[in-house]
Amino acid sequence: MEAKDVEVTAGTRDFEPRIVAFCCNYCAYAAADLAGSMRLSYPANVKVIRLPCSGKVEITYLLKALEDGADGVMVAGCLEGDCHFMEGNYRAKRKVRHAKRLVEEIGLESERVEMFNLSSAMAGRFAEIIREMTERIRKLGPSPLRKG
Amino acid sequence: MIVGERKPMGEILEMIAPHEKVLLLGCGTCVTVCLAGGEREVGILAAQLRIHAKKEGKDLQIEEHTIERQCENEWVDEIKSRVEGVDAVMSMACGVGVQLVAEMYPEKAILPALNTTFMGYPVQHGTWLENCRGCGNCVLHLSGGVCPITRCAKSLMNGPCGGSQDGKCEIDEDIECAWQVIYERLKSGGRLDWMNNYQPPRNWSTAGSGGPRKSVKIEEVVD
16 A cells, blocks of 8 residues: 555656556456456556555545655545445545545645546446546646655 | 544644654544544644645654553653654644643643544544533432533523423534433433422532642552
């Protein structure tokens, strides 16, 4: 779960967002795998970290990723009502909502943190989510923590 | 347990501003259980402070540590070497812990990260209700185990006031009328006749308005 590998030094020129995606093993991670098998292309800006359930995500994971230079972080869990562990994705939703408040109060844009829901069969949607998130972060610009 | 809430970020940043190396000190007892100042909350606040400092280009080092209890000398004594290495300690304990840390390390700036709110228990995960004011003169045996001092907005001792409506208190429709709760509790236990017991005017001298209270167990005192 170490997010050190997202340490980056890029400037604002030719900005390629660095995004860390915490993905549930039962949906988003499988969807990412399927997207690969289907040869669906999506931006290579995302680093995927597998979780046993999106409910396992801790707010500190999200903050640590941002602290270590990620421009955006996302959590991808099962469709609402379809969590393998009944309600993990609802817990993740609440945590992400809270993480948005936490980053906002220290002056970062809350849009840098987001939650998505999809099933393991939705490879196309996974690619679309990554495109959406990459474009969103590209518009926001690099994380202010990357100045140095 | 003692319940606390993190202070607004603006206040925390203002307190931290003059310092470059800060020990963020969690407490492993009440505030861990009420999810306000334990190891996890220390991690979250530390990350927030580091992100803010990086963003503002400030040089700030945050050391994270959580001890079992900040309200007992033995535990606070253990962090001596950590405290020596920093400019300030930001405590995530209740006011008791903050004060003991300040007393044991008077040369350091000791900063409170929490507002200590009340003594209570969780009515559901994530929601705590105040149950005890620590008034020093317990009456729970007379009121079906529901504290009228704490849970009645007027601390009435002989039944509800006219503001009790549909079982709710007039100050807030989300607050139950304590005397309605007491009535229901006594009724379900077949003790409704207790409602007829008249309580004379209360002796409030134990309730803390005479300065800090002290409790001495003489048989336990070690000179």
